[in-house]
Amino acid sequence: MIKLEQNYRSTQNIINAANEVIKNNKGQIPKNLWTDNGEGEKIRLVRTMTDNDEGKFVADTIQEQKLRNHYRNNDFAILYRTNAQSRAFEESLRRMNIPYTIYGGISFYQRKEIKDFIAYLRIMVNPRDEESLKRIINFPARGIGKTSIDRALLAANDNNISMWEALENAAQYGFKGNTLEAIENFVLMIRSFAGLLKEKNAYEVAIHVGKQTNIVRELFNDKSAEGVTRYENIQELLNSIKEFTETPENEEDGEVGDKSLGAYLQQITLLTDADQKDPDADTVKLMTIHAAKGLEFNCVFACGLEEMLFPNAMSINSREELEEERRLFYVVITRAKKHLWITYANMRYKFGSLVQNEPSRFINELPESFLDRSYAGGGARNQQQSFFGNAGSAYERMHGGKNATASRAEKMYGPPPEKKSATPSYLSPRPAVKSVEHTPSPDFIASDTSALQPGNRVEHQKFGFGEVLKLEGSAHNPIATIKFDLNGEKKIMLNYAKLMIL
Numbered sequence: 001m002i003k004l005e006q007n008y009r010s011t012q013n014i015i016n017a018a019n020e021v022i023k024n025n026k027g028q029i030p031k032n033l034w035t036d037n038g039e040g041e042k043i044r045l046v047r048t049m050t051d052n053d054e055g056k057f058v059a060d061t062i063q064e065q066k067l068r069n070h071y072r073n074n075d076f077a078i079l080y081r082t083n084a085q086s087r088a089f090e091e092s093l094r095r096m097n098i099p100y101t102i103y104g105g106i107s108f109y110q111r112k113e114i115k116d117f118i119a120y121l122r123i124m125v126n127p128r129d130e131e132s133l134k135r136i137i138n139f140p141a142r143g144i145g146k147t148s149i150d151r152a153l154l155a156a157n158d159n160n161i162s163m164w165e166a167l168e169n170a171a172q173y174g175f176k177g178n179t180l181e182a183i184e185n186f187v188l189m190i191r192s193f194a195g196l197l198k199e200k201n202a203y204e205v206a207i208h209v210g211k212q213t214n215i216v217r218e219l220f221n222d223k224s225a226e227g228v229t230r231y232e233n234i235q236e237l238l239n240s241i242k243e244f245t246e247t248p249e250n251e252e253d254g255e256v257g258d259k260s261l262g263a264y265l266q267q268i269t270l271l272t273d274a275d276q277k278d279p280d281a282d283t284v285k286l287m288t289i290h291a292a293k294g295l296e297f298n299c300v301f302a303c304g305l306e307e308m309l310f311p312n313a314m315s316i317n318s319r320e321e322l323e324e325e326r327r328l329f330y331v332v333i334t335r336a337k338k339h340l341w342i343t344y345a346n347m348r349y350k351f352g353s354l355v356q357n358e359p360s361r362f363i364n365e366l367p368e369s370f371l372d373r374s375y376a377g378g379g380a381r382n383q384q385q386s387f388f389g390n391a392g393s394a395y396e397r398m399h400g401g402k403n404a405t406a407s408r409a410e411k412m413y414g415p416p417p418e419k420k421s422a423t424p425s426y427l428s429p430r431p432a433v434k435s436v437e438h439t440p441s442p443d444f445i446a447s448d449t450s451a452l453q454p455g456n457r458v459e460h461q462k463f464g465f466g467e468v469l470k471l472e473g474s475a476h477n478p479i480a481t482i483k484f485d486l487n488g489e490k491k492i493m494l495n496y497a498k499l500m501i502l
Contacts, residue, residue: 009296009337011040017370018333024365025323042372043333045363046343050354051304052243054345055088058301059096061341062284065299073099076284077297079332081310083229084108084236085303086286091240093284094271100284104291109271113219113230114237118268120209124193125262127164134163140214143182148175152183189213202264203245203352206238239349246354246477246493253462254497255490256479289328292335300336302329305344305360329362342366354476436486438464446498452480457502463487465502 010018048054062076078089087108093100108114116139119132127133138144155166155173166173170183189212196205210216219231244264249257257263285297289310304310311325333340342363347354440461452458456468466484473479478494492499 010334011338013040013042013370014333014336014340017043017366018330020367020370021326021333021362021365022330025326026319041339043340043342043366043370044372044375045366046341046375047359048343048345049347050243051085051088051345051348052091052240054303054343055090055092057343058089058303058341059092059098061301062093062098062299063096065339071298073282073284075298076301077103077292077295077299077335078284078286078301078303079289079292079335080286080303081289081312081328082232082304083288084232087236087240089286089303091268091271098284099281100286101281103285103287103295105287108233108236109268111230111233113215113234117206117210117215117234117237118265120193120213120215121206121261122265123164123190124197124205124209125265127190127194128162130163133167137167137186140218142186143178144186148179148183151175197261200261201245201259202261203238203242205261206241207352210234210238235351238352242349242352246474248493248496251496253460254493254495255463256493289332293331296335296337298337299339299341300332301341301343302332303343305342305363306348306357307360309348309357310360311362326362326365436464438462438486441500444500447501449478449480449494449499449501452478452494452499452501458482459500459502460484460492461498463490 046054046057048057058078062073065071065076066073080086080089083105086102086105090100090102090108109118116135119129119135122129122132123136134149137149151174152163152166152170155161156163159166159173167183167187170180170187175183193205193209193212196208200208216231216234219227219234222228222231241264244267245259248254285295308316310329311322315321315325344359344363345357347356349355438460441459444459444461447458452468452471454468454470457465458468459465460482463482463484464486466482466487469481469483469489471478471480473493476495480492480494480499481489482492483489
């Protein structure tokens with residue numbers, strides 16, 4: 001006998017979709033939800049190119065809904081299967097000045113393993129960053145205890161030098177034996193890391209640090225639930241650095257730009273200094289699906305609906321595990337009162353490689369009559385522009401003001417690229433040459449660049465005519481070095497730039 005149960009919050013479309021999904025579970029007491037609420041909007045299915053584009057879509061949609069329907073921030077919830085997924089949403093929300101709270105958890109950049117890893121990266125470009133230095137000097141444990149750290153700080157204060165300088169001259173300040181050896185090995189390691197800054201990009205440096213410090217290996221070997229989550233978080237950080245190095249500063253012209261570690265740290269400083277927020281404040285709520293049980297929101301984003309992510313790769317080996325994943329999806333659907341977006345990305349970075357994803361099997365279990373597929377089309381990189389116009393960039397201009405954290409960032413890592421200032425010593429020098437604007441030829445048609453070869457003459461929409469000097473990069477992200485007649489030598493990402501082969 002099917003049990004009828006009234007739902008007082010959700011619209012009829014949302015309830016009907018939930019009923020259809022849960023019918024696929026055999027180990028389930030049959031029941032049907034019903035409601036007195038209206039039919040409501042269809043569930044919107046959204047496909048984006050990458051997980052970062054998924055984050056941008058969600059942030060843009062929240063801003064648009066707030067303006068159009070006068071919703072408050074706390075009307076929105078972003079739900080995901082794993083903690084590591086919060087990173088893309090947090091970055092997009094902060095860039096648009098939309099306040100958020102991690103419900104039942106900690107912000108991505110405030111998690112211990114992320115702060116530890118970033119501290120290593122920071123100390124490489126700025127050895128005088130005392131907070132980062134104290135954080136990593138004995139992590140992983142290397143025999144430099146609290147007493148030794150206090151002695152180094154005292155020596156620094158007494159001699160009006162930095163803690164790093166005290167460590168560089170540890171023998172002079174009374175350190176001996178095993179402690180002296182540990183400090184000297186630590187200083188040597190950091191110097192060797194710093195030596196990579198001019199010749200390696202941010203991702204290559206980060207991977208080297210992860211291997212040499214054994215941070216990644218230690219987390220991988222911890223098979224507890226907490227250890228698995230921490231390992232996933234570190235992999236997500238490395239994935240984000242990889243995407244940073246493979247995305248041009250301006251997607252329209254495809255120019256590579258500065259991909260050094262210093263440039264990456266400058267970009268994320270505002271994210272790593274996230275403010276602690278009142279959980280009851282008017283903020284967008286981010287949470288894992290497990291944390292969402294019993295809660296309800298006017299607008300819900302169910303994110304990352306991809307095979308091996310939701311359902312989780314660890315949960316598809318038996319019917320019971322898969323049915324538990326489906327119950328979680330049922331929970332997600334029924335958290336929404338009025339509006340539900342189901343989003344998924346074509347590609348995500350996994351272990352440093354861009355991996356193609358299949359949409360979750362749960363999407364196919366949703367009847368077409370309850371879905372709006374108008375946003376699930378071509379998977380364009382900036383899909384939100386097709387229905388928001390240039391809203392995203394307008395919001396960034398409206399809310400792009402600097403705060404005190406930004407000025408601290410400039411002191412530590414140098415000014416943002418657009419500022420006319422001396423290049424910090426840890427960055428490779430980049431001459432401030434203004435590009436000569438080029439008007440494309442009347443017959444300009446972008447060519448298929450898969451067969452591009454050194455020696456080819458090409459026309460670029462912005463930089464004009466030039467000759468291809470060399471090709472490098474990975475198969476999925478080829479980079480051409482082109483010597484332009486009027487704009488000099490530039491590295492161009494072929495996935496983004498429009499080139500006509502002459």
